[in-house]
Amino acid sequence: MIKPLITISGVGMLASILAAARAPRLWLGGVLAGAAGGLGAAVLALSTGFVWEWRSELTIGGEAVHLRLDALSALFLALLSLIGGAGAVYGREYWDGRAHPRSAWSERVCWSALVLCLGVVLLTVNGLHFLIALELSTLSAYFLVTLDRQRSEVRAAGWLYLAASHAATLCLLAFFTLMAVRTGSWELASMRDRPELAPLFWLALAGFGLKAGLFPLHIWLPSAHANAPSHVSAILSGVTLKIGIYGLVRFSGWLPMPPQAGWVVAFLGVSSAVLGVAFALGQHDLKRLLAYHSVENIGIILIGLGFALVAMGQGNARWGRLALAGGLLHVWNHGLFKSLLFFAAGSVLHATGTREMSRLGGLWRLMPWTASLFALGAVAISGLPPLNGFVSEWLVYLGLFDATLARGSSAWAAIPAAILLGVTGALALACFVKVCGVVFLGAPRSRAAADARESGPAMRGAMLVLGAGCVAIGLAPVLFWPAVLRAVDVWNPVWGGAATPVALSSLGMLHVALTLLALGAAGWLWRKARRGGLRRAVTWDCGYAAPTPRMQYTAGSFSSIINEWFASILRPERHEHRPEGLLPVSASFTEHTPETVLERIVMPAGRVVMRVSTAARGLQHGRVQSYLLYLLIGLAALAVLVVLGGGS
Amino acid sequence: MILIFNLTFRLALWLLLAPLLPGVINKVKAWVAGRRGAPMFQLYYDLAKQWRKGVVMSTLASPGFIAGPAVAWAAVTGAAMLMPLGPAGGALSFRGDVLLLVYLLALARFCTAWAAMETGSAFEGMGAAREVSYAVLAEAAIIAAVLSLSVQTGSVSLITMLSPSAGAGAVLLAAGLFAVLLSENCRVPFDDPNTHLELTMIHEAMILDHSGPPLAAILHGASVKLLLFAVLLVQAVLPMRELSPLAAAGALAAGVLTVTLSVGLVESLMARLAFRRVTLLLTTAFLLCLFALLVAWKGGAK
Known part of the structure; x- marks a missing residue:
């Protein structure tokens, strides 16, 4: 089937x-x-x-x-x-x-x-x-x-x-x-009895x-x-x-x-x-x-x-x-x-x-x-x-x-x-x-x-x-x-065979009961509110006369307390321009959480690799004399290796 | 049939008794301040009044503004139904129910904060942000407390967990859970339910725009939550298994009353902490629960 x-x-x-x-x-x-x-x-x-x-x-x-x-x-x-x-x-x-x-x-x-x-x-x-x-x-x-x-x-x-x-x-x-080299085949199957494969x-x-x-x-x-x-x-x-x-x-x-x-x-x-x-x-x-x-x-x-x-x-x-x-x-x-x-x-x-x-x-x-x-x-x-x-x-x-x-x-x-x-x-x-x-x-x-x-x-x-x-x-x-x-x-x-008793059926039943209770409560409250006379008015906001959308809490302000706790790991970038003087003209604050691992660890490491490779590229410049010199140096190094290694 | 009767009786008990606690707290505060204070049953009067009133809703708010408080109320009530009651035991007990209880309280928090964000008001956003942020630390403390009870009794269901043997850990656990109770129920020194300065409020700032029946649901849900934490605290600390049923019921009632009186006394004698300090106090509560866990670990190893 x-x-x-x-x-x-x-x-x-x-x-x-x-x-x-x-x-x-x-x-x-x-x-x-x-x-x-x-x-x-x-x-x-x-x-x-x-x-x-x-x-x-x-x-x-x-x-x-x-x-x-x-x-x-x-x-x-x-x-x-x-x-x-x-x-x-x-x-x-x-x-x-x-x-x-x-x-x-x-x-x-x-x-x-x-x-x-x-x-x-x-x-x-x-x-x-x-x-x-x-x-x-x-x-x-x-x-x-x-x-x-x-x-x-x-x-x-x-x-x-x-x-x-x-x-x-x-x-x-x-x-x-x-794995293929050690087992001799590309076939995959349980290999629990080959302890030498563990480090893989x-x-x-x-x-x-x-x-x-x-x-x-x-x-x-x-x-x-x-x-x-x-x-x-x-x-x-x-x-x-x-x-x-x-x-x-x-x-x-x-x-x-x-x-x-x-x-x-x-x-x-x-x-x-x-x-x-x-x-x-x-x-x-x-x-x-x-x-x-x-x-x-x-x-x-x-x-x-x-x-x-x-x-x-x-x-x-x-x-x-x-x-x-x-x-x-x-x-x-x-x-x-x-x-x-x-x-x-x-x-x-x-x-x-x-x-x-x-x-x-x-x-x-x-x-x-x-x-x-x-x-x-x-x-x-x-x-x-x-x-x-x-x-x-x-x-x-x-x-x-x-x-x-x-x-x-x-x-x-x-x-x-x-x-x-x-x-x-x-x-x-x-x-x-x-x-x-x-x-x-x-x-x-x-x-x-x-x-x-x-x-x-x-x-x-x-x-x-x-x-x-x-x-x-x-x-x-x-x-x-x-x-x-x-x-x-x-x-x-x-682990198979014996059952692991888990109270999932109780949990499921309680979930259903809770859902019914919540839906019932919400429906009841909604009806009650509608019958009692539902009036729409501007957001009270403690009596502010003209609220604008810009006054709402933003994503940044909402998470600022928790961001502060993790600041040593997140390393947020902040730019702030505080209000100064008696009648401040402008003020601003921006906060941005960078990709810390990428920008602080991986990219600097990448730059080091780039620098080393750029330096290494200097060896390749197209002058035949120098290449001959490299060959000579290489041969000499090999000779030294052979002479030293021959003793052992 | 018996189960239905049992559940109905418990539900009535929770729903009817809960609004008494804020009344007791306010009475204690009045007494310490040398005032006569509002009647003990003031919250019942308030709830009845709010229930009869009409609703004013922000033009921006969706139906979630009313559904949020309702679902939060249902979640807190559901959590209360999971809680065993001293000699009466639990009605709905299963392995791992303690985690459902903790997460039902989280669901209530989600819904209250959602309803607060409905109005687009900066104050309510501020209140919601504080509520969910401080709850992170409270959650760590609660999980540590649950682990400590679990290690002490070797169980993961509330009915066995909440009959521990008293010991040195109980004092630490009581202190930690009491701090969590104050924080989760927005009492002094974390929050001041009586303040009139929106910038310093947490819970009250979230419900500024609520009125009528939804406000009644919020207030009632908050009182059930307070009772829930008081019952949890008392049962986590008192070794009630060793008492006779009547004595255990008396101990539970006396314990809840003691906790309520203590909340009132703390509220009368302390000022609200600066927001920077709230984190510190909650971390201390977490550490207390963690030490209780270590004590339970040592105790069990003997």
């Missing part, structure tokens, strides 16, 4: 690539068929635990094509299919042929290619094919990011993305070739960590996600980052692990979570802010994975299962709500032409759908009940609490991790109150915001599907739990 679905999926995607240039409708049909096939196969694999394997006679690069779908890859394939399909529908309206006659067809080709290649990455069990598909997906993502390449910041973002991705590819090339994990961590946007390696992420078209940002953030997570989870399950691996991953996860949200609070650009929240959520996922690794190192402690299940469920959740938020942000950008939060405001009246769906995503990403973000964070918390109660060495990591996870949640809440308040509530701050128009049915439909996913996982977590557990048990089969 899985094979025909996968075939439909593959054929659909291939057909969509062929149809992309001429027949947009056919393209959409192909992508949707592909997505439906992929989703169906993933659901089958997740609900039955069946492992599908297929070897072909066909060879690519001298290696036979070998595909395999187990619960772990199905978990990611389900997300890819959903976002790939929803994004295609959204993109039809967002990047339509009339507004972008030159790039619309290449957008369609690259979208199909990206989704297809990511699917191959998830299914293949051949190292060489994994690398090829990953590289092709990077290239298609690059062309998608730079669709609007007339703008210089888009080109810069694309270049940075390409450079960082290739640094990652370099690490992964080393990882896969070393660090290469995988660097490579997949760059792909996933872990904290110090996230430098490419904010600018690429901010400057790409919004449905591309959604798939980059919702799915492409998860490929990094997939790689880490897959190979940490298949390879023997160095003993420190779990601790390092957990530490990186915690620092990504806290610092990601701290940087997000400092942003004024809506999409850049969302991009930093991806760093935060990747951190939460890695906290789950890290503690699962620690648990595995400590005799397969059962709390590791909870932590990893929370992390993997968060993969789905983050994919859903972050794509939803990027879609909604794209809808705002589409309507107003700006991502600058200080130019927006009061959009709820003109864009009620976008505003309410963004609010839904905001509640979900802040990890609040009754939506899906809370369910996965709750599972991670339970894992951390059990690790504390186990009282081993793991407790000393679990305690700070639990506290910092709480802090992360509170910071994310602060950040999303800020975003919702500044962008959608209050009065419009510019002409563009006052003239906004709600987006059309395609964009709204895509957002509704993702929003429904968030609500479904929040209200009925029990339905999704067996699937997540199957993926966890693929990762570590030792």
Whole structure:
């Protein structure tokens, strides 16, 4: 049953690539068929635990094509299919042929290619094919990011993305070739019994960590996600980052692990979570802010994975299962709500032409759908009940609490991790109150915001599907739990069998009860207010006579208290011109949070490399005499080496 | 059937008793200042009055302006229903319910701050910004306190966690949780519910534009939250498991009254802190909870 679905999926995607240039409708049909096939196969694999394997006679690069779908890859394939399909529908309206006659067809080709290649990455069990598909997906993502390449910041973002991705590819090339050399084959499978392969994990961590946007390696992420078209940002953030997570989870399950691996991953996860949200609070650009929240959520996922690794190192402690299940469920959740938020942000950008939060405001009246769906995503990403973000964070918390109660060495990591996870949640809440308040509530701050128009049915439909996913996982977590557990048990089969009692059904029922209570209370209060005589008046604001939109609290002022706490890490750039004298004429204050890691660490290091290389270039000047001299010096050095080395 | 009866009874208890606490606090403040003060039941009168009034809404506000307080009220009430009540135990208990309680309070905060941002008023934005910022530190303290109770009792559900054995850690935990109570419920020294200077307010600044039934929902929700924290504090510190049911019920009531009186006394004897100091005090509360955690850890290792 899985094979025909996968075939439909593959054929659909291939057909969509062929149809992309001429027949947009056919393209959409192909992508949707592909997505439906992929989703169906993933659901089958997740609900039955069946492992599908297929070897072909066909060879690519001298290696036979070998595909395999187990619960772990199905978990990611389900997300890819959903976002790939929803994004295609959204993109039809967002990047339509009339507004972008030159790039619309290449957008369609690259979208199909990206989704297809990511699917191959998830299914293949051949190292060489994994690398090829990953590289092709990077290239298609690059062309998608730079669709609007007339703008210089888009080109810069694309270049940075390409450079960082290739640094990652370099690490992964080393990882896969070393593994192939040591095992004698490109085939990938569980290699737990080969302890000499353990150090390779660090290469995988660097490579997949760059792909996933872990904290110090996230430098490419904010600018690429901010400057790409919004449905591309959604798939980059919702799915492409998860490929990094997939790689880490897959190979940490298949390879023997160095003993420190779990601790390092957990530490990186915690620092990504806290610092990601701290940087997000400092942003004024809506999409850049969302991009930093991806760093935060990747951190939460890695906290789950890290503690699962620690648990595995400590005799397969059962709390590791909870932590990893929370992390993997968060993969789905983050994919859903972050794509939803990027879609909604794209809808705002589409309507107003700006991502600058200080130019927006009061959009709820003109864009009620976008505003309410963004609010839904905001509640979900802040990890609040009754939506899906809370369910996965709750599972991670339970894992951390059990690790504390186990009282081993793991407790000393679990305690700070639990506290910092709480802090992360509170910071994310602060950040999303800020975003919702500044962008959608209050009065419009510019002409563009006052003239906004709600987006059309395609964009709204895509957002509704993702929003429904968030609500479904929040209200009925029990339905999704067996699937997540199957993926966890693929990762570590030792945990399989015995059930881990988790009160998810109680949680789900309380979520439903809470939703009903909240809806009832809101409806009742609204009716009561309407009947008692609802009067509209200008905002009171303590009696100020003529409030103007410019007097509203801005994004910068809202987050200033928290920014001050993190100032030593964020290094905000401030320019202030204080009012002076009795009757001050002018005063100003601007604050900007730079890409601190990129601008303070990576770029200076890059400049040093450039300087050294420029100096080295001086050796090559085209004078034959000097080249002869180099040859002589080289020969002399070799002779000295031989003479000295001959003795030993 | 019994469950429904149980839930209804609890709900009535929480909703009806909660507005008494601010009345007691105000009475204590009046008594210390040598005034006669407002009647103990003033908040009930206020709620009834607000409920009958009409609503004035800002022209900028969306329906969220009214839905926000309603959802916040529902979240706080839901959190209260999770809280076990001394000898009566909990009605809805499951493993990990404590985290749901903490996050329901966060949901209430989100909704209140959302409703504040609706009006586009600078004062309300300021209040919302302060509320969500200081809550970050309070959240760290609460998670540390929860961890400490969890380590002490070896459990992750409220019903077992809230019957600890008294010890040195209890004093630290009580001090830490009391500071969190003051901060989360916007009492002196973090915030002054009676101030009339908008620039120095937190919670009151957020609800400047609310009126009528939504204001009643906010005020009532705030009083339920205060009672919730008082009950949490008392049960986290008093070893009630060892008492007979009647004595335990008496201890719980006496404990909540003591906490309320202490809030009133603190409010009478202290001034509001400068905003720079708020961070410092909340960090101290966090450290107290953290030390309680370490004490619980040592105690359990014996």
